[in-house]
Amino acid sequence: MKNVDRHVRPFAVVALCLAAVLGGCATRNNYPGASEQQQMRDAAAAASPQDAAAAADSQGVYLKLVEQMQRDGLWFASLAHLDALEKRWGASADATRLRADALRQTEQPAEASAAYAKLMGTPLEGAGYRGLGLLAGGAGDFPKAIELLEKAQRINPTDGLLLSDLGYANLRAGRVAQARVPLMQAMQLQSDNTQVQANLALYLLASGQPEQARALMEAQRLPASTQAAVLAAARGLAGAPAAAPMQPAAAAPVRRRVRATVAAAAAAPAPPTNAGVSQ
Secondary structure, eight states: OOOTTTTSOTTOGGGGTOHHHHHHHTOTTOSTTHHHHHHHHHHHHHSOHHHHHHHOSSHHHHHHHHHHHHHTTOHHHHHHHHHHHHHHHOOOHHHHHHHHHHHHHTTOHHHHHHHHHTTTTSTTHHHHHHHHHHHHHHTTOHHHHHHHHHHHHHHSTTOHHHHHHHHHHHHHTTOHHHHHHHHHHHHHHOTTOHHHHHHHHHHHHHTTOHHHHHHHHHHTTOOHHHHHHHHHHHHHOTTOOOOOOOOOGGGSOSOOOHHHHHHHHHHSOOOOOOOSOOO
């Protein structure tokens, strides 16, 4: 099978061409009352980790600052601040989870795996299984990724992004039928997330529903480059039927509601189970 995402993070089909879009989502002043919080975040990021740790009046406040850095994509900086945080307050499960995510995002899989393993037996065990599943997917071991993500899903059954990850792993393993339920759940739980939308569109293409996929992507106004990336990913999936080319929108209603699209897709018969797993 052609590895269509070997140069990008696993479970993020949209990352093939969405750097600009996702960067826009990370704009820091795009919500009410952001000014004071932004000043705190900028001060923490610009200051040395030692100064930031001293300025934070509690471990919880500092953890929130680090979480915001990671949402803004400052993964390397967050590692430095986690060092400072743990120097002052010691290690905690929350800090370990943030460190594990940062290590994974900065392409340090062995260190990330060790950090995720430390979450076993803690209240964040589900995050540990999810992280290990993402690492397995990044290494191309999608059956292992499914096993780990299913363990995470049993702990956190309503996590929309986790369900989307699980569905995508099933698609990459050639298990199109098994991807249906978690991707539908993810869409109904977190319908405003671009990654969730793209992964569901990928499933619709893989299961031979190109018009439903087109309707979903157009209703969500995904850029043409994103739609092209989803189409390219669909062509590389194992076990997927050949999808007919999507037709221009002029021949059909363009502004179809997402709810109707998802309902129609959910009502469609699931594709036959693919007994084999290929990569």
